[in-house]
Amino acid sequence: MPHKLSSAHLINQGDTSIYYPGTSTPAFTDANFYKKCGKTAAGGDIKKYGCAICDLAMFILYKGGLSNTTKSNVYYAVVEATTKGTNNAADFTATGFTAKIGNQSISVGITPIPDVSEEAEKGSICMMRLKEGSNSHYVIVDGHTSSASGFDKYLVCDPDGGVQKxxxxxxxxxxxxxxxxxITERYKLS
Known part of the structure; x- marks a missing residue:
């Protein structure tokens, strides 16, 4: 199964062209972004620590039929994922929520699962955490190539660059x- 998300749903967590509304200040590299979202115990910025948030935001765009070609969609999807999908330290909570973008209410279901391969083969969209020592990163698994082997079978949307691979x-x-x-955490997104 090819990617479910298209290039119009990808978000690069280091994108410096996403500004706070009405300004020319890049939001994703601003150390105050989390605090502006009410996350008073958070440090850093979206570029360095926003992979799980950007995964959720990509899913919001996909499920809501929205496109990243409208920069405000990207900004507000990331704000919604930050405010509703994380705790006060801006850490991913793995709890579902409803994102509000414009006049849309977009439900984001997050269910822990034991195995991504079974869900990927069924065509489900999953999110996984990769963690080894202090190295940690979240990606979306949104496709499966049965003709490939090993981890090459799993197609991912990676917020590190906003790419599919x-x-x-x-x-x-x-x-x-x-x-x-x-692979230390696995979730089905719905």
Whole structure:
């Protein structure tokens, strides 16, 4: 199954062209972004620590039929994912929520699952955390290629660059061992 999300749903967590509304100040590289979203115990910025948030925001765009070509869609999807999908330290809570963008209410279901492969083969969209030592990164698994082997079968949307690639390529780029042992959390998004 090819990617379910299209290039119009991808978000690059380091995108400096996403500004606060009505300004020319980039939001994703601003150390005050989390505080502006009410996350008073958070540090850093979306570029460095926003992979789970951007995964949720990509899913919001996809499920809401919205496009990243409208920069305000990207900004508000990231704000909604931050305010409703994280705790006060802006850490992913794995709890479903309803995002409001414009006049839309977009339900985001998040269900822990034991195995991504079974869900990916069924065509489900999943989110997974890769963690090895202090190295941690979240991606969306939104496609499956049965003719490929190993982790090359899993197609991912990676907020590190806002690109689509295989899980193997993501693991290698981010410096993880290409092994199931680095997949520490798995969720079905609905």
């Amino acid at each position: 295989t899980l193997t390529a993501t693991m290698q780029k981010r410096g993880f061992t290409v092994s199931a042992s680095v």
